[in-house]
Amino acid sequence: MSNNKPIVNENISKGEIIRTYCNNCGQNINHQILMDYCESGEEVFDSDPGIPGFTKGFVDAADFKFDYQIVKCIGCDTVSYRSDNFFAIYQDHDNDGRWEERFPMPVSVEEKGHVEYVNLSRIQELINTVSPDYDLKKLIQFCKELNSAYKNKLYLSVPLLVRAIIDHIPPIFGQANFSDVYSNHGGKSFKESMKNLDKSLRKIADANMHTQIRKKEVLPNETQINFKPDLDILLSEICRYLGK
Numbered sequence: 216m217s218n219n220k221p222i223v224n225e226n227i228s229k230g231e232i233i234r235t236y237c238n239n240c241g242q243n244i245n246h247q248i249l250m251d252y253c254e255s256g257e258e259v260f261d262s263d264p265g266i267p268g269f270t271k272g273f274v275d276a277a278d279f280k281f282d283y284q285i286v287k288c289i290g291c292d293t294v295s296y297r298s299d300n301f302f303a304i305y306q307d308h309d310n311d312g313r314w315e316e317r318f319p320m321p322v323s324v325e326e327k328g329h330v331e332y333v334n335l336s337r338i339q340e341l342i343n344t345v346s347p348d349y350d351l352k353k354l355i356q357f358c359k360e361l362n363s364a365y366k367n368k369l370y371l372s373v374p375l376l377v378r379a380i381i382d383h384i385p386p387i388f389g390q391a392n393f394s395d396v397y398s399n400h401g402g403k404s405f406k407e408s409m410k411n412l413d414k415s416l417r418k419i420a421d422a423n424m425h426t427q428i429r430k431k432e433v434l435p436n437e438t439q440i441n442f443k444p445d446l447d448i449l450l451s452e453i454c455r456y457l458g459k
Contacts, residue, residue, distance in 0.1 A: 221256040228253070228282065235297060236321045237288040239366065240335045246286040249294070255280040258304075277303040289342065290335040291359055295319065332365035332373065332443055333358040337450050346457045349387055354380065358450070373440040374420040380446070381413065387453055405452060412445035
């Protein structure tokens with residue numbers, strides 16, 4: 216018995232959702248397979264036809280499958296390469312014979328030294344939230360661009376994007392502006408968090424946006440633009456309110 220040519224299939228997994236690591240998001244998160252090229256078959260290592268009437272022949276072989284994929288992160292839209300591999304020769308009681316390869320290679324949050332501004336699970340909740348009255352596409356994109364700005368330490372841009380979000384969402388709660396949101400919606404803790412977000416954020420955003428050039432400037436740092444907890448409370452309330 217000789218080696219068989221591998222069976223080739225293209226895009227048999229296209230459109231499927233798999234969970235794998237995203238360097239940009241810094242965690243395991245859902246990805247969509249955009250393209251794939253799969254080779255499978257049997258690798259023959261040794262064989263002997265035997266002597267008819269005297270000895271039996273044998274075949275020493277192992278199944279394999281190599282699926283080469285282009286995947287896109289659902290959380291941040293980053294496109295990367297992945298291969299999902301299987302080789303039966305590696306199977307034993309501790310190993311199922313499967314392994315994954317990625318390019319670029321996975322880098323942990325600790326190695327990168329950053330975390331996202333908007334939690335990726337919260338963005339996923341927004342993606343999964345369906346409303347007949349409001350299209351959340353722009354809000355989701357604001358969140359993704361906010362994470363990108365934060366990752367790249369664009370601290371002048373971060374408060375402007377957070378402000379864009381709070382100016383964008385009042386109609387969801389039946390209000391004309393954000394101050395009406397925290398005046399008329401939610402309990403005491405929600406109102407306090409949203410009032411803090413509004414007042415503090417606007418002062419910092421205005422200072423960065425409207426102050427004219429001066430002889431000496433001090434740029435904002437990560438601490439100054441940290442509105443993450445209050446923003447997350449707002450986004451979680453949007454998911455809850457529209458999901459009722």
